[in-house]
Amino acid sequence: MTVLKTERLTLRPMHPGDARAYAAMRYHPEVAKWLLPAPADPLDAAQAAIERYARSWRDRGYGPWAMFRDGRLIGHAGLNFVSEFGETEVLWSLHPDAQGQGLATEAGRAALDFGFRTVGLDLIFAVTKPDNRASRAVMARLGLAYRKDVVYRDIESVWFDIDRPAWLRSSC
Template identity: 65%
Template sequence: MTLLQTERLTLRPLVPADADSYAAMRYHPEVARWLPPASGDPTDPARATIERFAAAWRDRHHAPWGVFRDGRLIGHAGLNYVPEFERTEVLWALHPDAWGKGYATEVARAALAYGFETLELDLIFAITLPDNLASQAVMKRIGLTYRRRVEYKGFKDVVWFDIDRASWLAR
C-alpha cells in the first residue's frame, strides 16, 4: 500500500480504525447526495468499503486513499477500478468543511500522477452526475475532457470525462 504526501495533505490507505470518521464524511448528507446510496447504520457500509479498498490495494496496487489534513480524515480520493467499464477512475469525496480549498484538485492530480507515472495505466476516467458542476470543474482543471454520458449503479445519466496516458505525460 502506498502513502503519498501532497503539498497540504497526506494520502494513506484507510484502516478499520478509520470507519467512524469515514462514515461521518462519506454519509454526510451533502456528500451522500452525489454518491450511490446506502441504508442502515453508515458505519457498516463504511467498514465494508474500507475492506474493499484494502482488497484492491492487495490485488491491483491502487484504491482510494483516505485524505488527511493535520491528522484529521477529510475525505477519500484516488484510483478505483470499475469492472463495469473495465477501466480505472479517479475519484474524490470530501467533507463539506473541506470544500472550496482546492483539496479535490490537489488529490486528483496526485492520483493521476500515480496512475500514469507509477502504474502506467493507459486511460483514467472520472464520472459524476450532470448537476455536480463542482466535480466537473475539478475534472477540467486536472486535464480530463468530457466524452459521453453513461449509466452507473442505478444512476441513469452520468457524465464521463477521461484522459489518456500520452495526453497526461505531454501536458
C-alpha cells in the same frame, strides 16, 4: 500500499480504525447526495468500503486513500477499478468543511500521476452526476475531457477521461 504527501495533504490507504471518521464524511448529507447511496447502516457501509479498498490495494496495487489534512480525515481520493466499465476511475469526496479549497484538485492530481507514472495505467476516467458542477470543474482542471453520458449503477452520469500521453504532456 503507497502513502503520498502533497503540499497540504497526506493520502494513505484506509485502516479499519478510520471507519467512524470515514462514515461521517462519506455519508454526510452534502456529500452523499452526489454519490451512490449507502447500502446499509453508514458505519457498516464504511467498514465494507474499507475492506473493498484494502482488497484493491492487495490485488491491483492501487485503491482509494483516506485524505488527511492536519491529522484529520477530511475525505477520500484515489483510484478505483470499476468492473462495469473495465477501466479505472479517479475519485474524490470531501467533507463540506474542506470543500472549495482546491483539495480535490490537489488529491486528484496526485492520484492521476500515481496511476499513470507508477501503476502504468493507459486511461483513467471520472464520472459524476450531470449537475455536480464542482466535480466537473475539478475534472476540467485536471485535464479530463467530457466524452459521453453513461448510466452507472442506475444513476445518470457524465464520463470524463484522460489517457497517459495526454497526462504526461500536461503534467511535465
